[in-house]
Amino acid sequence: MERLPGFRDFYPEPLPHTDVWSADARQYIFEKWRSVARRFHFREYDGPPLEPLELFTTKSGDEIVGQLYNFTDKGNRSVALRPEMTPTLARMAAAHERNYKKPVKWFAIPQLFRYERQQKGRLREHFQFNADILGETDPAADAELIALLIDTLRAFGLTERDFVIRLSSRNAWQDFYTKGRRGQSPAAPNGGKEEYEFFQVIDKLDRAPESETARKLSALGFSLPDVRRFIASGAPTPELDAILRNLAARGMKDFARVDYRVIRGLAYYTGVVFEAFDATGEFRAIAGGGRYDNLIKLISGGRVDLPALGFGMGDVVLLELLKARKLLPSFDARVDVFVVIQDEELRLQSLKLAEDLRCAGFVVDYPLTPSKPDKQYKRARELKASFTARLESDEYVRITNPESRKEIVVGVGDAANHLN
Numbered sequence: 001m002e003r004l005p006g007f008r009d010f011y012p013e014p015l016p017h018t019d020v021w022s023a024d025a026r027q028y029i030f031e032k033w034r035s036v037a038r039r040f041h042f043r044e045y046d047g048p049p050l051e052p053l054e055l056f057t058t059k060s061g062d063e064i065v066g067q068l069y070n071f072t073d074k075g076n077r078s079v080a081l082r083p084e085m086t087p088t089l090a091r092m093a094a095a096h097e098r099n100y101k102k103p104v105k106w107f108a109i110p111q112l113f114r115y116e117r118q119q120k121g122r123l124r125e126h127f128q129f130n131a132d133i134l135g136e137t138d139p140a141a142d143a144e145l146i147a148l149l150i151d152t153l154r155a156f157g158l159t160e161r162d163f164v165i166r167l168s169s170r171n172a173w174q175d176f177y178t179k180g181r182r183g184q185s186p187a188a189p190n191g192g193k194e195e196y197e198f199f200q201v202i203d204k205l206d207r208a209p210e211s212e213t214a215r216k217l218s219a220l221g222f223s224l225p226d227v228r229r230f231i232a233s234g235a236p237t238p239e240l241d242a243i244l245r246n247l248a249a250r251g252m253k254d255f256a257r258v259d260y261r262v263i264r265g266l267a268y269y270t271g272v273v274f275e276a277f278d279a280t281g282e283f284r285a286i287a288g289g290g291r292y293d294n295l296i297k298l299i300s301g302g303r304v305d306l307p308a309l310g311f312g313m314g315d316v317v318l319l320e321l322l323k324a325r326k327l328l329p330s331f332d333a334r335v336d337v338f339v340v341i342q343d344e345e346l347r348l349q350s351l352k353l354a355e356d357l358r359c360a361g362f363v364v365d366y367p368l369t370p371s372k373p374d375k376q377y378k379r380a381r382e383l384k385a386s387f388t389a390r391l392e393s394d395e396y397v398r399i400t401n402p403e404s405r406k407e408i409v410v411g412v413g414d415a416a417n418h419l420n
């Protein structure tokens, strides 16, 4: 039985095959994500992996809707596996925002599902670090979030030579669009829909063939040279300027620059948007996000109006980049103490010793069934045990350092202290 294409098996290291992923590396990434988020005083939340289909169909935009894993459940409900976390966060915030002081700073590490074409950096399932701030319109919040994004990448050992945050603004693009449409007839008959189509073309500028882009732009009343000129001008809007100054004050000037090629594919973004890329441009986006000041209002049917912004960082591209830059530590399985049971008469007392050492915080293993001592010592070496501990009697334990061969016999009650 094979696993589905675009899905992953995670094995403990050393990995048995090139086609599987490291459960140890995944845990390493999750721990970094959590610890940096907590340092920025973000609190962890989570939601269900299965949501009503409608949560995604009206708010995220056509691209993501086309990638949904959706079906009808046994209660005849239309449901979908979550392709992203933001609509769930908006739903949760709308339900209980009154219980939380603003600004709300929350993070999550959901597994997400998108029926995408499998390619480098894109799978049908990935884990995504999400960090969002709700209830603040000032660009200070955007800067705080981008600083978190920068520090998260730095926590893995990446530097300003490895990645860059491309900052942009949907407001700037909206101005460009409105000015371009002015005087054209018929004047934007579909309003928002055409604007979104235009945004989609800009979003794919680097990836789509130039002739196709030019044709699509011209159908919308725009020319590719005009678009390119606007991107090249790169003049920061006042909000982008405020963010850049804020980041500079933190010593993060070199990590971010204005780049109007970024516009983001999702429909709900309203203001500042950004993406993190590796400096060589060799990989897909590491992270992406921005402001979505209307989404909570939309999802709550107008009941709750909360400005919001956030980003998502996937584990797939991040892992590719860390591997390429040799920044992943090795994840040797090792135990602190291997309890050797030479005399089966002492098995029960040995179990107590193992338990006491575990309670004291050591990683402890021992033979589950009787075996020859030399086999046990071999196993201890295979497990790279820092020490072996063997009961000599009810009262005394012999602790050995297998490398230096140094030994000491101590009272059973002193074993943990001694190992410390």
Ligand code: HAM
Pocket (backbone or CB within 6 Å): 083, 084, 085, 086, 114, 116, 121, 122, 123, 124, 125, 126, 128, 130, 131, 132, 266, 285, 286, 287, 288, 289, 290, 309, 310, 311, 312, 313, 314, 315, 316, 317
């Ligand atoms: P997104 O740009 O769709 O944004 O995804 C964010 C990141 O998730 C991407 O930059 C990429 O690293 C990773 N990612 C996305 N799709 C895949 C895939 N199929 N395979 C592997 N990695 C993938 C969002 O999802 C927004 N909801 C983020 C956000 C949070 N905006 C505001 N708050």
